[in-house]
């Protein structure tokens with residue numbers, strides 16, 4: 462599975478008909494998304510296949526923040542599962558602000574990543590009041606038909622997220638052969654968000670669906 466679900470920088474040079482040379486560059490990935498429960502399902506190791514963004518809260522190690530993420534689907538839902546190792550569980554006060562403390566955020570856009578594209582962004586967290594699922598974009602609020610489970614195992618220092626988002630709420634169709642995706646885990650150890658670990662970008666530091674990465678729906 463080397464190379465799959467791994468952000469990969471690219472540069473392509475080409476010459477136009479008038480002789481002018483151009484270079485385009487960016488980041489892409491080959492990230493197959495399999496039906497939920499199928500043997501091909503791939504798990505992303507966040508420590509090796511994602512990027513930690515330090516917001517001034519210190520460095521992250523395996524005990525501080527690590528884990529896995531899997532994106533699958535069925536006819537009704539896109540399914541995001543994440544098992545996060547986090548030494549200190551510190552959630553935000555409410556769903557609207559869940560991004561500011563321990564939580565996950567993820568987003569979808571139709572087609573390949575492109576500047577200015579519409580996107581649907583979500584967040585999930587285990588708040589003091591229980592599991593929460595919130596849609597940040599295109600409209601803030603609850604997710605019609607969405608389902609969320611977040612379970613904290615304090616002895617093992619793990620938080621297990623399981624979220625189901627209806628295709629329509631994600632702005633996608635179950636027939637889409639590919640789409641764009643980004644995922645991150647926010648970390649707070651009690652003094653606000655100290656950083657996040659991201660697969661793709663365009664959620665945590667800026668809202669830019671052009672920085673999501675393409676994923677391919679496998680039949």
Ligand SMILES: [Ca+2]
Nearest residue numbers: 547549649650
């Ligand atoms: Ca934490």
